[in-house]
Amino acid sequence: MKARVTIMLKDGVLDPQGEAIRHALGGLGHDGVNSVRQGKLIELDLTSTDVEAARAEVAKMCEGLLANTVIEKYSIEIA
Template identity: 70%
Template sequence: MKARVTVMLKSGVLDPQGEAIRHALGALGFTGVEGVRQGKVIELELGTTDRASAETEVKAMCEKLLANTVIESYRVEIA
């Protein structure tokens, strides 16, 4: 079973990397981009076949290691 975790800065938290990307896109001629939020995607290969326990386990991983829940939010997808 696979899990995909998407981690993004919470809204209201300054995103300097996103701002740098927005600025670079403008310099390359891509006008109309008013905002960019940069995040990360983590893909996990899990040894379980139980979807509910996999989701519970991955959420625990996020809370303990994969995301800084003070400033980041995360989304878990199980496939």
């Protein structure tokens, strides 16, 4: 079973990397970009066959290590 975790900064948290990307895109002639938020995508290959158990385990991973829940939010997809 595969899990995909998307981690993004919470709304209201400054994103200097996103701003640097936006600025670089403008320098390359892509002037129509108002803002950029960048994040992380983590793919996990799990041994679990129970979708809800896998989701709970991945949520514990996010809370304990993968995401800084003070400034980041995460979403989990199980396939």
